[in-house]
Amino acid sequence: MEKEVAKHRVEQLHALINKYNYEYHTLDDPSVPDSEYDKLMKELIAIEEKFPELKTPDSPSQRVGGAVLDAFQKVQHKTPMLSLGNAFNEEDLRDFDRRVRQAVGDVDYNVELKIDGLAVSLRYENGVFVRGATRGDGTTGEDISENLKTIRNIPLKMNRDLSIEVRGEAFMPKRSFEQLNKVRIEREEEPFANPRNAAAGSLRQLDPKIAAKRNLDIFVYSIAELDEMGVETQNEGLDFLDELGFKTNHERKKCSTIEEVIVFIEELKTKRADLSYEIDGIVIKVNSLHQQEELGFTAKSPRWAIAYKFPAEEVVTTLLDIELSVGRTGAVTPTAILEPVKVAGTTVQRASLHNEDLIKEKDIRLFDKVVIKKAGDIIPEVVNVLIDQRNGEEKEFNMPEECPECGSKLVRIEEEVALRCINPECPAQIREGLIHFVSRQAMNIEGLGERVIAQLFRESLVHTVADLYKLSKDQLINLERMGEKSSDNLLQSIEKSKENSLERLLFGLGIRFIGAKAAKTLAQHFETLDRLQQASKEEFIEVDEIGEKMADALVTYFQKEEMLNLLAELKQLGVNTEYKGPKKIKVEDSDSYFAGKTIVLTGKLNELSRNDAKAEIEALGGKVTGSVSKKTDLVIAGEAAGSKLAKASELNIEVWDEKRMISELKK
Known part of the structure; x- marks a missing residue:
């Protein structure tokens, strides 16, 4: 590569990597997978090594992280939270091992799992938790203390009265992620793409009550100044954290050679799918703290540690069939039925095809060789078709004209992608409608999950939602896995739901x-x-x-x-049909200051929760929105109010504190 070509490519890489870095670290909404980002970064580093004069101070290769959001108070880390260099194959690992041994001689490695979550620091004074922060740009993070307090395995008081700053990875377990997305879909909200985004989004909620409902978890992996604690190795440091009451990950191993490290990585690849949380790689650290100090740091990462990143989760298999399912609203969704194939330790037999337009756009045919992609807990999807491997036996797929469940004619409503069954007696729609009716955000009938609903429907015990309120103990007790106590609890839950607003x-x-x-x-x-x-x-x-x-x-x-x-x-049947919440006064009937005004709440409120404040303002005829604009009449600013308060000042919008708001609410 000539220097002029290299210079032009470096400029392109700067723009792309900065964009993806901002999306990942600041917006928590990445547009590309980690593998694509890592590939571009590796290309940039390779060019800079070949042409050192092209390495500029503002190069993404020199950065620790992304910009910091203004929504929370900024926090300066006691010591920087540096990123790690990456290894993508055995050759990279051997190169790392060679550099380490050339510098300090024989070493042991402590090998740990790379949790796919959000890096955080936890500050303790005299054993008491005083502050928690995000990594941010590595030097400055965001104060998310109240949200971190909702993670139950973060001790609010340690077992010893020490003043330390520990580091860890907050994450959302797979089960919590599945439950959260199920609720979001029931609410007709966009589901989170993966557990990492869900965890990051949860910890950046201004209302800690939201984070508390998300069932987050954490593994702590280091102390900022570990050598001051009287320990000599990384492994001893983790044992010390256990003693202090922190949760560390015990899927770790001390290895004497890089060969042992590689064996450990291969073992974890097979165990990865069985873990209750997502990992995206393995972290290898020189075990001796003395040798870590001797090796030191580059401008952006420690020389004594490296992260092995798992390869992209893509495989080739055969598409055997396309199965159609009918949802609650009658939308007919195609799903690829695949020849079973192993992806990241799990066997995949189904993949999303989304809709008819996607099938036509990608020219997907039955018996095609297709590339399947699976990242974490995301539903596997068909990425593309290997057209050059067709042998003439492939068959074009056409969506049916009739509903696969009831045989009614399917229709395509104007401006919609999906085909729909509009038969109100379609069994699939009735079944899915029943499942929706009993869901948490709707009537919240505990014990009536999909399995029980399916049984009730199959046994012709329910056809409409009203039938749920006619069920008897004799009918329930004969169902599979439904004993006397379960039947009693379910009937009580059904009865309780009658009181809902x-x-x-x-x-x-x-x-x-x-x-x-x-x-x-x-x-x-x-x-x-x-x-x-x-x-x-x-x-x-x-x-x-x-x-x-x-x-x-x-x-x-x-x-x-x-x-x-x-x-x-x-x-x-006794189901309540009246609203039980705070009554909303019409603007013309309200003499409240809030009537007809557009109001924004920002920062932490102490007397009222944000939801309660919003409900009271709206009950008096006000409208509460999430962003400050020229249409905003008033901003209520609590503690640590950030960018919204600054925007209000810029637009000369009136600002009240919580005390004045409460005073006005009481009038």
């Missing part, structure tokens, strides 16, 4: 385009199901945040005779 019932009915937030808005505005049923399209559109599509869907739903009969039956 109207918005839960409204969301549970599964009306098209009506998510949990819209259901709450409608329930608060109309207050009773009777008034909702009688409302016109124009009356629906008058409600804040209810658009024309929502209004049309509501009118259509409440005009159907079978739906009116269902609602009447639910009332007769």
Whole structure:
């Protein structure tokens, strides 16, 4: 490569890596997989090694991390939280081993799992937890203490009265991730792409109550100044952290040679899928602290440690069939049925195809050789087709004209991608509708999971949601895995759900385009199901945040005779049909200062939770939004208010503290 060509490529790499770095570290919304980022960084480093004069102070290869968000108070780390150099194969590991041994002689390595989460520091004074922060740019992070306190295995007081700063990786276990995404889908919210993004998003919530519900976890792996603790090796340091009451990862090993390290990595590749959390590699550290000190640091990483990154999770297999499933709203979704193939230690037999347009765009055919990609807990997807491996036996796939569950004619609604079954008696839609009705965000009937609903439906014990309130103990006790106690608990949960406020019932009915937030808005505005049923399209559109599509869907739903009969039956069975939350006063009827005003809450509130403050303001006719703009009338600033407070000042918007807000709420 000539120097001029290299210079141009370096400029391209700077722009790309900076973009991806910002998305990953600052936005927590990466647009490319880690493997692509790592490939570009490796290319940049190789060019800079060949042409040292092209290595500039602002090169991404010299950076520790990304920019810091302004939403939280900034925190200076006692010692920098540096990133690690990467190894992608055995050759890279042997090169690292050779450099280390040339510098300090014989070494032992402590080999640990690289948890796919969010790096954090925890500060303790005299044994008491005083502050927790994100890594940020390595030197300056964000104070997320209140959110970290919600992680139960972070001790608020250590077993010894020491003043130290420890480092760890906060993460979301696989099970928590699956439960969170299930709830988000039920709420018609976008699911998180992977556990790492979910953990990062949880720890950056301004309301600690949200983080508390996410069931996060942590592994602590070092003390900022470990040599001051009287230990001599990394392995002893981890044992010392255990003694202090921290949770460390015991899937670790001391190795005397790089060969032992490579064997450990191969073992972990096979065990990876069985772990209860995601890992994206293995960290290899020189065990001796004295030798670590002797090896020192480069500008961006320690010379005594390296991270082995697992290869991209892509494999080739054969597409045997395309299976169709019908969802609650009638949307027909294709799924690839594959010849079983091992990916990251798990056997994959199914992969997402999303919709008919994707199948046509990629020209996916039955019996094609296809590339399957699986990253962490993301559902496997078909990346592309190996067209050059076709042998003439492949068959084009066409979506059916009839519903695979009930045989009704499928339709494609204008401006929509999915084909839909519009038969209200379609068994699949009824079954999925029942599952939605009992979900946590809807009627929240504990014990009525998908398995039980499927059994009840299969045994013809339920057909509509009203049938759930007619179930008897004799019917339940005969179900698979349903004993006397489970039956009693389920019946109590069903009975308790009758007391729910109207918005839960409204969301549970599964009306098209009506998510949990819209259901709450409608329930608060109309207050009773009777008034909702009688409302016109124009009356629906008058409600804040209810658009024309929502209004049309509501009118259509409440005009159907079978739906009116269902609602009447639910009332007769004792299901509450009235709103039980704080009443919302119409702007014209309110004499409150908040009436008709657009208000933003920012920073930490001490007297009220943010949700409670929002509910009270909205009940007085105010509108609470999430961002500051020229349309904002007032900003309520709690402790550690960040960029929103600065924006309010820039736009000359009035700012109150929490005390003044509470005073006005009490008037």
